[in-house]
Amino acid sequence: MKLLVPVKRVLDYNVKPRVKPDGTGVDLANVKMSMNPFDEIAIEEAVRLKEKGVATEVVVVTIGVAKAETDVLLTARAMGADRAILIQTDDEVEPLGVAKLLAKVAEEEQPGLIILGKQAIDDDSNQTGQMLAALLGWAQGTFASKVELAGERVKVTREVDGGLETVDLKLPAIVTTDLRLNEPRYATLPNIMKAKTKPVAKKTVADYGVDVSPRLKMLKVVEPGKRQAGIKVGSVDELVEKLKALGVAK
Amino acid sequence: MKTLVWVEHDNQSLKDATLAAVTAAAKLGEVHLLVAGKGVDGVAAEAAKIEGVGKVHVADDAAYEHALAENVAPLIVALMDSHDAVLFPATTTGKNIAPRVAAGLDVMQISDILSVEGPDTFTRPIYAGNAIATVQTSDKKLVITVRGTAFAKAATSGGSGTVEAVSAAGDKGLSTFAGAEIAESTRPELTSAKVIVSGGRALQNSENFHTIIEPLADKLGAAVGASRAAVDAGYVPNDYQVGQTGKIVAPEVYIAVGISGAIQHLAGMKDSKTIIAINKDEDAPIFQVADIGLVGDLFKIVPELTGKL
Numbered sequence: 001m002k003l004l005v006p007v008k009r010v011l012d013y014n015v016k017p018r019v020k021p022d023g024t025g026v027d028l029a030n031v032k033m034s035m036n037p038f039d040e041i042a043i044e045e046a047v048r049l050k051e052k053g054v055a056t057e058v059v060v061v062t063i064g065v066a067k068a069e070t071d072v073l074l075t076a077r078a079m080g081a082d083r084a085i086l087i088q089t090d091d092e093v094e095p096l097g098v099a100k101l102l103a104k105v106a107e108e109e110q111p112g113l114i115i116l117g118k119q120a121i122d123d124d125s126n127q128t129g130q131m132l133a134a135l136l137g138w139a140q141g142t143f144a145s146k147v148e149l150a151g152e153r154v155k156v157t158r159e160v161d162g163g164l165e166t167v168d169l170k171l172p173a174i175v176t177t178d179l180r181l182n183e184p185r186y187a188t189l190p191n192i193m194k195a196k197t198k199p200v201a202k203k204t205v206a207d208y209g210v211d212v213s214p215r216l217k218m219l220k221v222v223e224p225g226k227r228q229a230g231i232k233v234g235s236v237d238e239l240v241e242k243l244k245a246l247g248v249a250k
Numbered sequence: 251m252k253t254l255v256w257v258e259h260d261n262q263s264l265k266d267a268t269l270a271a272v273t274a275a276a277k278l279g280e281v282h283l284l285v286a287g288k289g290v291d292g293v294a295a296e297a298a299k300i301e302g303v304g305k306v307h308v309a310d311d312a313a314y315e316h317a318l319a320e321n322v323a324p325l326i327v328a329l330m331d332s333h334d335a336v337l338f339p340a341t342t343t344g345k346n347i348a349p350r351v352a353a354g355l356d357v358m359q360i361s362d363i364l365s366v367e368g369p370d371t372f373t374r375p376i377y378a379g380n381a382i383a384t385v386q387t388s389d390k391k392l393v394i395t396v397r398g399t400a401f402a403k404a405a406t407s408g409g410s411g412t413v414e415a416v417s418a419a420g421d422k423g424l425s426t427f428a429g430a431e432i433a434e435s436t437r438p439e440l441t442s443a444k445v446i447v448s449g450g451r452a453l454q455n456s457e458n459f460h461t462i463i464e465p466l467a468d469k470l471g472a473a474v475g476a477s478r479a480a481v482d483a484g485y486v487p488n489d490y491q492v493g494q495t496g497k498i499v500a501p502e503v504y505i506a507v508g509i510s511g512a513i514q515h516l517a518g519m520k521d522s523k524t525i526i527a528i529n530k531d532e533d534a535p536i537f538q539v540a541d542i543g544l545v546g547d548l549f550k551i552v553p554e555l556t557g558k559l
Contacts, residue, residue: 016513017377026381095349096358123376124494125361130319130349139320139424142346145488155428159488160342161441161497162432167318169425179478179495180488215358219371219384227520230541232532236554239526242542246524248445248470248503249559 001112001149001171002057003046006102006132007039007076009068010122023220026122035072038117040079041177044184045147046115047080054149055113061085061105063093069200077195078187084200087208095123097212099131104208106136111172113154118143118176129176139169143178251279251369254307254333256326258343259285259293261315266442267339269300269403271396275337276302276404277366278392283307283411284329286322288315298411300404306411311418316427317343323350325419330355335392340498344395352393359393360385364400378494379517398441399500399521433489440492443473445503448492448519451479452508452530452548459485462549463507466556475499475519477509493518508548511536528552 011017012032020027035043049055060081062068066088073084087101106114119126133140141147141156145164148155149171157166159178187195205212233239243249253275258265275281281302285294286309294308307329313321326336326347336351338344340362352359363372364382371386372394440446447467453459459474467474475497476490492499494517504522509515511527511534519525520539527540528548537543544551 011377017380019381026377094358096353096356099353119495121378124378125359126345127349127352127359127361130346131353131359133319134323134350134353137424140346140350141425142319143342158342160430161489163430163487163489165316165430165432166428167425168428170423173424178488180482215387215389216360217386217388219386221376221381221383224375224379224382224520227525227539229538230525230543232537232543232545234544236544236551236558239542239544239555240558242526243470243503243559246503 001055002059002109003049003055004106004109004111004114005039005042005046005058005060005076005081006114006116006128007043007060007062007072008036008120009033009062009064009072010036010120013037013121019221019223023222025218025221033067033071035075036117036120038119038177040184041179041181042115042117043076043079043081044182045177048182049149050080057082059083059085059109059111061087061102063087063089063098063101065090073200074192074195075187077198078191079185083198085203086200087203087205089205092214093212094214094216095125095127095131096215098128099135100210100212101205101208102132103135104210113171113173113175115175115177118178129174133174139173141167141169141173142176144175145178145180147175147181251334252282252332253278253280253335253337254282254284254326254329256336256338256344256347257283257285257293257297258339258341259287259290261287261290262292264293264296266403267341267398269406270398270401271337271339272300272303272404273401274363274366274394274396275335278335278369280304282333284309284326286314286325288312294413298413299407299409300411301408302404303409303411306413307416308413309416309418313418313421317347318425318427319347319350320422320424321419322347323354324422326351327354328419329416330391335394337394337396340395340397348393348395355391355393357389357391357393358387359395360387361395362397363394364397378513379520380513397498399498433487437467438471438473440473440475440497440499443501445470445472446475446499446501447472447505447507448475448477448509449480449485449507450477450509451483453480453485456485462552466552469556469559477512477515506536506540507552509536510534511539
């Protein structure tokens with residue numbers, strides 16, 4: 001079975017986002033960009049399925065700027081993906097547009113399972129996987145903490161508000177990853193060197209003939225209201241008094 | 251504008267998160283509800299009493315018992331012929347279904363809204379709440395998820411909605427429910443609790459959650475939460491997690507015990523009315539957002555506090 005893993009290049013997890021003074025967005029000039037952390041979990045899961053002999057090939061795809069090839073696709077191949085597809089664009093593509101492009105890729109590649117992050121840590125939309133499932137008419141197992149392939153079905157344990165829920169899905173299907181599905185491996189230097197020889201197919205949005213023009217207009221971006229640091233109390237007795245004053249303790 | 255709110259429930263009773271979505275919907279126009287489930291007469295009756303509700307559409311069918319997105323989304327897409335906007339609470343179930351509806355309608359969803367600025371304009375958090383974006387949509391139909399802590403809850407009485415059955419769209423045969431491990435707790439639910447006591451990695455193990463955090467929570471009638479670090483370390487189950495990728499909470503009082511205050515955690519609780527932090531590291535970032543801080547060893551402080559309450 002072939003696995004398709006869509007990934008996104010985002011502001012590195014460890015970099016604090018700074019809102020541009022003119023309110024047009026978050027400043028992404030000269031800051032470290034990396035693979036969306038949830039997507040790393042998706043790659044890891046796919047590579048493990050291949051290592052177990054359940055899957056035969058792991059194909060990674062990204063939609064973004066040319067730099068995504070080194071920032072993201074190289075890491076993905078170093079982690080174990082066999083080949084990569086870069087759909088190059090300098091425009092921001094919204095989840096709906098991304099899902100439409102990925103649906104075309106899925107038609108070409110015919111994967112048995114598509115694994116992707118549950119959300120990207122930049123726009124926090126949490127939409128692409130579900131939209132892709134809808135467009136393809138496939139089943140979806142979102143927020144996965146466990147994935148078990150068996151024959152023509154996949155069992156997905158999902159992290160839900162009340163605890164855990166398991167769904168049994170017909171293949172082909174979509175899985176979106178949650179934090180505790182696995183711990184992604186590091187892309188080691190020797191593997192990064194080797195990954196450079198794995199193929200990258202370069203495409204453009206126009207190659208797929210879908211309309212990805214944005215539906216949402218970003219009017220402004222501001223910093224959230226800041227909380228002020230309060231006081232420090234010196235003892236438990238003082239804290240008890242404070243809790244009483246707040247009306248939560250008698 | 252005619253809006254439809256997807257009602258979250260467990261086939262027995264309506265979930266609180268729905269009420270914030272109703273408030274958001276009322277800012278857009280007329281509010282209709284959809285109760286899809288199995289044996290949901292009770293939920294439908296409850297829904298009809300919510301203040302300001304017009305019609306309550308009820309789809310009662312085995313295919314909707316477990317709110318599988320594959321079955322529920324086509325039902326909602328069909329109902330959107332006669333509605334202009336559909337709103338979901340931004341719960342795990344709402345977030346699972348909404349984008350499937352949006353793609354079915356060829357609409358770009360607006361996730362996790364914090365406010366309604368106009369009929370097509372909303373604010374929403376991006377970058378784990380480190381920035382707030384104002385977005386305007388050009389889509390004819392709206393698909394929206396609503397952050398529960400950002401809107402007041404609609405009153406659960408005073409309404410007189412009319413209940414109307416809608417025909418089910420059937421089981422699409424793509425997915426089946428195979429079981430759940432839902433935690434049974436006598437404590438309040440995290441997202442609706444007035445007081446929350448949360449523990450972090452400093453608790454060291456799950457035993458200490460039971461002996462240190464839980465007695466304090468029970469003394470205060472509080473819910474128990476945790477940081478991602480504590481959940482990842484296996485001290486508590488995933489449904490305890492407060493943070494950008496866990497639950498977003500805004501209680502009257504949030505007590506953070508042994509939590510350093512990573513951005514990811516702050517994003518989930520910084521709208522709490524009063525934040526109290528107990529931490530041995532006086533430079534921990536949590537103190538920058540805490541209204542009341544106490545520096546010291548949680549293993550001494552918390553039992554003493556519990557004893558004195």
